[in-house]
Amino acid sequence: MKELVAGILGGMGPEATVDLLHRIIAHTDARDDVDHVRCIVDNNPKVPSRIKALLEGGGESPAPCMADMGRRLEAWGADFLCIACNTAHNYHAAVQEAVRIPVLDMIGLTAQAVAERHPRARRVGLLASPAVRLTRLYEKPCACRGLEVVYPAPMEEQRLLGVIKDIKAGRTDEVVRAAFAGVTDHLAARGADVLVVACTELGIICGDNDVPVVDAADVLAETVVETAKQRRPLPHIS
The missing domain is CATH 3.40.50.1860 (Rossmann fold)
Structure with a gap:
C-alpha cells in the first residue's frame, strides 16, 4: 500500500519541530531508511508570535502565514498536514480552509x-x-x-x-x-x-x-506515523 506524505507546519518553535521529527522516527518500526515516513517540513520561525497576538494584543495574526505554509506544503506533495504547536491550533480552521487535504487536530x-x-x-x-x-x-x-x-x-x-x-x-x-x-x-x-x-x-x-x-506532541507523532502508513484513516474534512 502506498504510504502518504506528511506536511509539517513547524518553526513554532524550531527546537519543538525537531523534537517532533525525533518522535516520528521513534514511533516508526523501521529496519532501513526506506521504512521511515516521508515528511515535508516548513520549519518557519518567522510565523508571527502567537503569544503577542493572543496574550499581549496588537500582534500580527499568524493565520495568513500559516495558511500560506499549508498551501505550499500541499503544492510540494503533502497528503495531509499537522501543526507542531498547541497554541497555533487556534488557527487550525484557517489552515484547513486554505487547503484541500486534511489537517490533523492535535x-x-x-x-x-x-x-x-x-x-x-x-x-x-x-x-x-x-x-x-x-x-x-x-x-x-x-x-x-x-x-x-x-x-x-x-x-x-x-x-x-x-x-x-x-x-x-x-x-x-x-x-x-x-x-x-x-x-x-x-x-x-x-x-x-x-x-x-x-x-x-x-x-x-x-x-x-x-x-x-x-x-x-507524542500523540501527534504517533498519529502522523499511523496515518502515513495508512493504518489510520485520513480525517474527514467538514
Whole structure:
C-alpha cells in the first residue's frame, strides 16, 4: 500500500519541530531508511508570535502565514498536514480552509488519547501557554469525553510561561527543570488525575511524574506515523 506524505507546519518553535521529527522516527518500526515516513517540513520561525497576538494584543495574526505554509506544503506533495504547536491550533480552521487535504487536530487527538489511556481520569491538568487557557482550546474536546480541565494558579502559570520562554531561548538546565517540576506538583495538588503536556516546548524537558502524563506532541507523532502508513484513516474534512 502506498504510504502518504506528511506536511509539517513547524518553526513554532524550531527546537519543538525537531523534537517532533525525533518522535516520528521513534514511533516508526523501521529496519532501513526506506521504512521511515516521508515528511515535508516548513520549519518557519518567522510565523508571527502567537503569544503577542493572543496574550499581549496588537500582534500580527499568524493565520495568513500559516495558511500560506499549508498551501505550499500541499503544492510540494503533502497528503495531509499537522501543526507542531498547541497554541497555533487556534488557527487550525484557517489552515484547513486554505487547503484541500486534511489537517490533523492535535488537540482533539490528545483529548481522545487521555480518555482511551486513562478511562478513570476525570480531571486533566494542562501544562501549556496561558494562550491555550484564554482560547479554551482543550475545553470542548475534553468536555465531550467527560474530562474537566484544570489550569495552574496565576503565579504558577506565569512560572510555566517563563519555562516555555527559557526553552525557546535554548535554556533547559536544572533551574528550568526544577521550575517545571514545581508546576507539575502544583497541578497534582489541585486534583489532576492526568497531566497533559500541551506545549511542544515543554515536551522537550518533561520526564517522569507521580501523575500519569500524556504528551500532545507524542500523540501527534504517533498519529502522523499511523496515518502515513495508512493504518489510520485520513480525517474527514467538514
